[in-house]
Amino acid sequence: MQKIEAVIQPSKLDAVKDALLEVGIEGMTILEARGHGRQKGHTEFYRGREYTVDLLPKIKLEMVVPDELVEKAVQAIVSSARTGKIGDGKIFLSKIDEAIRIRNDERGASAL
Amino acid sequence: MQKIEAVIQPSKLDAVKDALLEVGIEGMTILEARGHGRQKGHTEFYRGREYTVDLLPKIKLEMVVPDELVEKAVQAIVSSARTGKIGDGKIFLSKIDEAIRIRNDERGASAL
């Protein structure tokens, strides 16, 4: 199992969720975040407001997926979140050792 | 040291915190999140409002604990967060390589 963390533009959340559903990924957790990127002086717009590189509104997605779905998920995120402009976001992958479904104590990949 | 990430129903936060305190876990970080689960079409209620499977309000708990407390913590979370209904949540375990207490530079499990 791996954890995929993706920081994306808020306007792309629906497209990314749909793209993930198409590759079979349903379970995910969504957090509101602010981002600090490179490109000082650069500005991004969000809901009509202009933000400098500092503390841009971002959405952070977290999903734990079985190993065989990782690359499909990454492709789904990249292709749905990309605009080609700076600020499109980042994806990070890391290892998860165990997953537990609280309702029934199910463990491992079948608990995802 | 391991990181325990738990996504739970917001109404269960107090019960889960109490159960964790009882097994000796005090330090934890709490984030407001939204969740996307399985069971499309299913709805959950939160503060009198009905949510479909999409973007349900959830609480995410993060706690780093010494290895010997992991299973006790998981049991405490499962038994205090469970209602038996779908949507009860998930727990994920992963490895933490180092912990540092900012106040005094203490490192390792004694910094938890």
Added chain:
Amino acid sequence: MQKIEAVIQPSKLDAVKDALLEVGIEGMTILEARGHGRQKGHTEFYRGREYTVDLLPKIKLEMVVPDELVEKAVQAIVSSARTGKIGDGKIFLSKIDEAIRIRNDERGASAL
């Protein structure tokens, strides 16, 4: 690549960001969190309001950095976030297996 997670006092965010920039760390994600620490009965002040140990407002920073910057980043955070009083916060380190820049599919440390 490693992930640095730091839970700090909200009033220290600007100082910590500046200290990280000075050691060359630009990319980071910032989350609003609440913390539960040790020292029951102890209170902390935030924006004129008094909080007990329970659910103190905290800022959580997440940044993925190349291995050779980890200790510099930790030192930058510790020295800029420390007040010497309880509640200064924690830093956790863990391994990241891959990073992807969404704009151009760049991978690895050069995507950070």
